[in-house]
Amino acid sequence: MSMTIGKKSFGEKAFDTFNVVFLTLFAFTAVYPFIDVLVVSFSTPAAANVYGLKLWPREFSAEAYKAVFDNRMIWVGYYNTVYRTVLGTFLNVIFTVLCAYPLSKKYLPNRNLFTMMIVFTMFFSGGLIPNYLLVKELGLLDNRMALILPGLIAAFSMIIVRNYFMSLPEEIEESAKMDGANDFRVLFSIVLPVSKPIIATIALWYAVAHWNAWFDSLLYISNPEKTVLGNVLRKIVIEGSAQFQQFESYDPTRENAVTPDIIKAATIMVATIPIICVYPFVQKYFVKGIMIGSLKG
Incomplete structure (x- = not known):
């Protein structure tokens, strides 16, 4: 009986074709809303209002981005968000590592008890009002550190890092x-250099969380000069706040005019693109970091 190795049967080829087509369509449904917003942001009012599938701008215009970048509050939000993301991610990673490393050692007294106490916070928290009162009593209201200190260590990230450290020889x-x-020399000179996958993974988690966060800014920050980009975006897109929009009213007779919907689309893209650009640089660490960090513990 002869056998051809590597040759696929008709059923296998049909199954592979179905998989490719299905996953392509599934991916397109996930990506298309982003493409639609991008196309609208680069379109003229007439082209943006045309119904149907939008895969590219029918009439190209960058006036919406000019209007967005001329808005001072966008730059204020950018500064506060970048400040929060950079400082917050750095402190998050440092304190998560400092918490996870001792908990990964079997000789630490009551290690399992401390770990369970941290895991408990993943399921039960103080709630919104106690958290607000705590921030208030600490004197952090209207302070940028109120956006960083309450979430300094994420329990899930700490457990992943702890398990990763436990997997090291x-x-x-x-x-x-x-x-x-x-111990400090061992941690910073030996352990961390070989832990780049898990460090990159949790750093991206923290960075994305800080970049997208807006609710804590809404609660703790009252000074518009300290508000983050997500809050500026929310006020422009959802509330239509004149204080934060600072855009001229739409006048169809004016050359290079843009509608509020195009302005909103451009604002969304301006707020989204930077964090998306970070993914390609750390994506290679994701699978290795998460898999190793989740197997042992």
């Missing part, structure tokens, strides 16, 4: 300690 750390290295 203990012999590496033991040899370093025999040479006189203390």
Whole structure:
């Protein structure tokens, strides 16, 4: 009986074709809303109001982006969001690592108890009002640190990092300690350099969370000069606040006029594109970091 290795049957080819077509259509349904907003943001009012599938601008115009970048509140929101994302992500990663590393050591007294106490916070929290009162009593109202300190360590991220550290060979750390290295030297000189996948993974999680967050800014920040981009976007897109829009009213007789809907589309793209650009640089660490960090523990 002869057998051809590597040759697919008709059923296998049909199944592969169905998979490709189905997944392509599924991916398109997920990506199309983003494409639609992008096309509208680069369209003239007449082209933007045309019904039907929009895959490219029928009449190209960048006036909406000119209007968005001329809006001072967009830049204020950008500054506050970048400040929060950079500082917040840095502190998140540092404190998550400092919490996860000792909990990964079997010789730590009551290690399981401390871990369970942290896991408990994933299911039960104080609630909105106690959190607000805590921030108020700490004197953090209308302070940018109110957007960073309450969520300094995410329990889920800490558990993932802890499990990753537990997967590392203990012999590496033991040899370093025999040479006189203390725990901090071992952590920062040996453990962290070989933990780039998990560090990159949680850093992206924290960065995306900070970039997209707006509700805590709505609660704790009353000064418009300290509000984040997500709140500016919310006020422009949902509330239509004149204070935050600062755009000229639509006049169809004026050359290069833009409608509020085009302005909203351009604002959404301006707020979304930067964080999307970060993904390609850390995506390669995702699978390795999450898989290793979730297997042991």
